[in-house]
Amino acid sequence: MVEKLIEFQQVRKVYSNGVVGLDNINLTINKGEFVAVVGLSGAGKSTLMRTINRMHDITSGDILLNGRSIVALKGKELRQLRREIGMIFQNFNLVKRSSVQRNVLSGRVGYYPTWKSALGLFSKEDKEKAELALQRVNMAEKIYTRVDQLSGGQQQRVAIARTFMQDPQIILADEPIASLDPMTTKEVMDDLKKLNQDFGITVIANLHSVPIAMEYSDRIIGLRAGKLVYDQPIAAVKQTDFDEIYAEKQEG
């Protein structure tokens, strides 16, 4: 059964400098989908992604998560929204001077009161959960290593483990493989795919590589200049479709 998870309703985002980031986006993403978002740099892929966890606010329209509008959430409610949405970044965004363990546990702080997390009083279950998360991404033996000793691919896998700690419904992956070599790219994408299949976590990934998008996703969305110009299930995607998405200029 298809269950709606995220609904964009006429979403528009205009930056303070007048640049239109998103232009009238109508889009529904269903529970458990692995969605690849493709498009040129500056097409609005990152913006679209960040409106879901409210790292960016929208100018008009509405975004529903499980049927509930999220655009007006504030304070504690906003933090509760965010802790259920994991995020993976191109530059991994780990604290390089901290251990792998501490970085992974930091994904859980949204579930702790400030004083408890400040003193590092994580529960036994959460510490075991961190070990499990690292085992899932094949990084268990590095648990006490400092992050700056790890390679890029290893860091991204730690970042995935950190995200897993949030018990997320959704994982937003913003160019997760853009700074990785082909070998580690496969490992990282496999990890994401596993989270999607084993736990039913909805994954939305911004990808530059069309072959990778075709290999891993269930559905491909194309953005151009802030507009949704393409949306097809993977079975219907043809290679020639991408010419239009990646066209430098609009015709006519």
Next chain:
Amino acid sequence: MNNKIPKRTFVQKYHLIGWGWTILFVILLGLSSAMTGVDWGTFFTNLNQFFVLVEQMASPAWDYIDIIWQPLLETIQMALIGTTIGTVLAVPFAIIAARNIVKNKVVRSVIRLLLNLVRTLPDLLLAALFVAIVGIGPTAGVWTLAVFSFGMVSKLFYEAIETIDEGPLEALRAAGANKMQIIIFAVLPQILNNFVSYFLYTFEINVRASTILGYLGAGGIGVYLQRSLSSFQYAQTGVIVIVIFAVVIIIDGFSNWLREKLV
């Protein structure tokens, strides 16, 4: 495309701007010495007095060490306690003053103005103030050094905070962490080494500064320095100078070694 080396202009060729500044500086120097009535002669006529002093200091009264090691220790303790208090207090203020942590420009500006004001107070003025407030003794010295370190360290700290990698901050925010948790998990680990390094650096400076504070009655070895000088006991002054010199070198060396280890 013209690919020739251009000819220098007249001003560039004869370094006219450089010469202009030099001449202006010499004129200003002459004017200000004329206004303050500097007599170049007296600079040198009393030079022989200097050598008399050095000669007397050159035979230090070593047994004086028995009396001064106690105040010397007090000096170092003053520096240590003062630096610690100042540094600890500086942490929250530095965080509020950092551009990448507090986005509100008004709050930041007010805090920075406050920190600037604290920093404008010279340590000797602070010492005089605190001697008047808490009375003669090392407590005044500790307060002086605490305020002095606070002013200096808070600036060094917030500048360090502004250079950190902001990626982890974004990641923590996206994971639903609150402001405090972001600071604890993403900011502090990135600057802890800087903090320790600046603490040691300030401690070095404070050990040197605290030797003088006793001059104003703020405790420590300065009291003895002043006493020996005003009673013309230059042999004792010599011992104090040598001992301070040794202690400062040892502490500087140790703290430099420690700071290099941290990087």
